Amino acid sequence: MTSEGDWIHLVTRVVEIVGIAIIVAGSFGALAVFLSRMAKGGAPRETLVAAFRSNLGRSILLGLEFLVAADIINTVAVEPTVHSLIVLAGIVLIRTFLSFSLEVEIEGRWPWQKAVKPADADKDQGHSGDQTGS
16 A cells, blocks of 8 residues: 555656656747748748747746646655755745746746837837937
């Protein structure tokens, strides 16, 4: 008979494997889409690279969410010691920073900034930058 701890450990490993699989599959998927679009041509290279980075970043973000969930399950359910909680806090901080950085990279803006709508971008390009109100 397996104990409850063994089941929780198994669940933790499965969640970790899912997170890793998402990152790997997403990376290959993003690369496949990029290479396919490069072969077709038509779009500027910069646009294709930006789309590739965005797709890759999204898969990494999703995979990181699963890895953080696995760390939380493992720390809280399997090894609830002060040391393991401190290690978990460090891991969560690092992964949160990575997630934040990737989100800024993907969106091209800080999370607290409003998204620029295409109509607003056209208006902004028409201004010389003079904010005097004239």
